[in-house]
Amino acid sequence: MTLVTASISPLVFSHGDTITIRAESVPAAAQQVEACLALVTSTETTWCATVPLNLLGDGAAEATHVFESALVESVVVVERLVIDGNSTLVSGFNMSIANVAGHLSPVPGEVERHAAQISEAQELRYGVPLGDPGAPGAKEYRVAHLVSGLLLTTSLKLPGSNIFGLASRPQGLDAAALTEATASELGWPSRAAQPQWSDAFSQNHPVSVVVFPAVFANSVEELLPMCRQERDVIMSLLALDRGAKGQPLVTIIEERDGERVLASKFSFDHRVYQGNLAGGFLSGENQTDLLVKYSAVENDGLVKLCIDLFAEATDDDSKDAKFFRYWSALETLAIARVASGQRLARLDGTLWPDGANTSQAEPRVYELIADRIFGGQDKIDENSVSRPAADLYTLVRGWYARRNATAHYGRFVLGDPTQAAAGWYSRAVATQSQPGLEEEWLRAIRDVCQWVLRNEARRVGRPLV
Numbered sequence: 064m065t066l067v068t069a070s071i072s073p074l075v076f077s078h079g080d081t082i083t084i085r086a087e088s089v090p091a092a093a094q095q096v097e098a099c100l101a102l103v104t105s106t107e108t109t110w111c112a113t114v115p116l117n118l119l120g121d122g123a124a125e126a127t128h129v130f131e132s133a134l135v136e137s138v139v140v141v142e143r144l145v146i147d148g149n150s151t152l153v154s155g156f157n158m159s160i161a162n163v164a165g166h167l168s169p170v171p172g173e174v175e176r177h178a179a180q181i182s183e184a185q186e187l188r189y190g191v192p193l194g195d196p197g198a199p200g201a202k203e204y205r206v207a208h209l210v211s212g213l214l215l216t217t218s219l220k221l222p223g224s225n226i227f228g229l230a231s232r233p234q235g236l237d238a239a240a241l242t243e244a245t246a247s248e249l250g251w252p253s254r255a256a257q258p259q260w261s262d263a264f265s266q267n268h269p270v271s272v273v274v275f276p277a278v279f280a281n282s283v284e285e286l287l288p289m290c291r292q293e294r295d296v297i298m299s300l301l302a303l304d305r306g307a308k309g310q311p312l313v314t315i316i317e318e319r320d321g322e323r324v325l326a327s328k329f330s331f332d333h334r335v336y337q338g339n340l341a342g343g344f345l346s347g348e349n350q351t352d353l354l355v356k357y358s359a360v361e362n363d364g365l366v367k368l369c370i371d372l373f374a375e376a377t378d379d380d381s382k383d384a385k386f387f388r389y390w391s392a393l394e395t396l397a398i399a400r401v402a403s404g405q406r407l408a409r410l411d412g413t414l415w416p417d418g419a420n421t422s423q424a425e426p427r428v429y430e431l432i433a434d435r436i437f438g439g440q441d442k443i444d445e446n447s448v449s450r451p452a453a454d455l456y457t458l459v460r461g462w463y464a465r466r467n468a469t470a471h472y473g474r475f476v477l478g479d480p481t482q483a484a485a486g487w488y489s490r491a492v493a494t495q496s497q498p499g500l501e502e503e504w505l506r507a508i509r510d511v512c513q514w515v516l517r518n519e520a521r522r523v524g525r526p527l528v
Contacts, residue, residue: 067151068157069153070084071083071141074170075161075174077130077161077163081128082129083125084100086123095115095148097114098116099144100112100140100142101140102138102139103139103181105136106188113145130161136160136163136164138158138181138182189222189225193275193279193293202280202318205319206274207274208311209229209271209315210310211309212269212307212309213308214269215271225276226271226301232269233264233268235268238264270312275290275293286316287314287330313330316330356521358523365399369516372388373513386462386465386469386505387465389508403421404422405421405430407419407430424463425460428462432459435515435522436518458504461493465491465494471485
C-alpha cells in the first residue's frame with residue numbers, strides 16, 4: 064500500500080505568514096481531505112489547526128493557511144490526515160519551524176535538528192524526578208493519585224508530573240447499596256433503579272489522575288507526604304480554572320528497578336473519621352443542646368459563619384490553613400462581641416504589655432476567650448487550657464504569629480529571611496521548635512475555638528428555645 068505523504072512550506076516561517084500544506088499519494092477515490100496540524104514548543108505539544116485541503120487530482124491535495132497559532136518558537140507538524148472521515152498517519156518530511164529565535168537555514172536536515180532541540184527542551188522541562196535520585200538509600204517509585212470530582216478533558220504536564228482525565232468513572236454501586244439499606248431500615252420502599260442510578264452517578268463524578276512517573280525516596284513513608292503536597296498544589300491550581308478542586312481518592316505506588324516492578328501498594332486518601340469516638344452525652348449528642356445551637360445559627364448569621372469557618376478548618380489538610388481558619392473564626396466573633404479600645408487585664412491580673420488594647424487583634428481574641436471560657440461560674444484552670452504554652456497570653460500570641468505567616472506569605476517557612484525579619488517570627492518558631500509540638504499547638508487552637516463557639520451558640524440560642 065502506498066503511504067500518504069504530507070509537507071509544509073516554507074520550512075521556516077513566522078507568525079502571520081501564509082503556509083502551504085500539501086499531501087501526496089491520496090487515494091483516487093477520496094472525496095474530502097483534512098490536515099491536522101500539531102504544535103510543539105518547549106512547553107507543550109498541542110493541536111494547532113485542522114485545515115481542509117483542495118483535491119488537485121493525481122493523488123495531490125493542497126491548501127494555504129495563515130499561521131496565527133503561536134508567537135513563540137514552534138515546530139509545526141502535519142500530525143495526520145483525515146481522508147473521508149478516517150484518520151491516516153503520514154510519512155515523509157512533514158514539519159516546519161515557526162518563529163525561529165535566531166537564524167536557521169531552510170533545509171530539511173537543519174529543520175529536523177532544530178525540531179529535535181525544541182522537543183528535547185520540552186522533555187528536559189517536564190522530565191524531572193520528584194525527590195533526590197542521588198540521596199543515600201533512595202529507591203525509585205512511580206505514583207498515581209486518583210482525584211474524584213475533578214473534570215479534565217486535556218492531558219497536561221508540570222515538571223515531574225502528568226495530569227489527565229480518566230475515561231472510567233465510578234458507578235456508585237456501593238452508594239446505591241447503602242441507600243437501599245437506609246431505606247429498608249426506615250421502612251421505606253424506595254430502591255435505586257438501574258441503570259439510571261449508575262448513569263447519573265457516573266456523569267456527576269468525573270475522575271482525574273495526577274501521575275509522578277519518577278519519585279525517589281528512602282521509603283513509602285517518606286514518599287507519600289512529598290507526593291501529596293505536590294498533588295495538592297496541582298489540585299489548587301486546577302481549581303482556579305475549573306472552579307472545583309476535587310477530592311483525593313486512592314494513591315497507587317510502585318517501587319521500581321528499571322522496568323521491573325518490585326512492589327505495589329495502595330493508599331486510601333479519602334477522608335476518614337477523625338473526630339471523637341465517644342457516644343451519647345459525652346460526645347455532644349444531646350437533644351436539647353443541639354436544638355439550642357440550631358436556634359443560634361438559624362437566628363444569628365455571625366454565629367453560623369464562625370461555626371462554618373471552624374468546620375472548614377477541621378476539614379483542611381494544611382496545618383498553615385488550619386491555624387488561619389481557626390484564628391479567623393475566633394477573630395471574626397471577637398470583632399463583633401468585644402468592645403474596642405479597652406485596656407485589657409490578663410487572667411493573672413496584669414495589664415496587657417505595651418499599652419495594647421482590644422482594638423488590636425491579639426488582645427481582642429484573648430478577651431473573647433477569657434470571657435467565654437473563664438467568665439462563667441465554673442472554675443477552670445488556665446494551665447489546662449493553655450498547654451503546650453505557659454499561659455493563655457503566650458498561646459494566643461503564638462496562634463496569631465502563625466496566622467500572620469499564612470496571611471502574608473501563604474505559609475510559615477522556618478529560616479525564611481523575609482519572615483525572620485517580622486516581629487512575630489520568634490513566636491511562630493516556638494510553635495514547632497521540637498517534633499510533634501506543632502500538632503499540640505493546632506490541637507489547642509482547635510479545642511479553644513470549639514469551646515468558645517459552643518458557649519457562644521448556647522448563649523445566643525438558649526433564650527430562643
